[in-house]
Amino acid sequence: ATDAGVNKATRPLFKKIRTPKAMVDLGEEKLRDAIKTIGLFRTKAKNVIALSEILLRDYGGEVPADRDLLQSLPGVGRKTANVVMNMAFGQPTMAVDTHVFRISNRLMLAPGKTVEEVETVLEKRVPEDFALHAHHWLILHGRYLCKARLPECWRCPLTDLCPFEPKSVA
Secondary structure, X not given: OOHHHHHHHHHXXXXXXXXXXXXXXXXXXXXXXXXXXXXXXXXXXXXXXXXXXXXXXXXXXXXXXXXXXXXXXXXXXXXXXXXXXXXXXXXXXXXXXXXXXXXXXXXXXXXOOOHHHHHHXXXXXXXXXXXXXXHHHHHHHHHHOOOOOOOOHHHXXXXXXXXXXXXXXX
């Protein structure tokens, strides 16, 4: 699912549903209905309800500020756990999605064969002052400039630093 699609589907939902208890009370069927425009909505709804039940039962309705605990929740992988750690708890984590992975390898900023390798190198190389937002900047750079198939090198401010070829021309 794209960020835009998820935001469009969840914006009205999150105006009403503000807690894990409210999510559980909504129920899986109504949640499915609210997010049916998102890919894999049935699985996502099931996971969100299960995750909400666990938050209520095991964490007093609070989201844990620990990557391993977050990843133990249904539907939460490493990238999501890193986003939560970074944005909700101010931890200098790197959420490596396809854009961040591509940019890190193309720019040789954090070359790696796996998401975890790229994440580890980024966490070492990105200065502390930029750690809270670096993954967002990399995502945006990959989404709008350094695209997978047709990178827009002609308008990129990093061409002098980038070893990637060919440099496209407008």
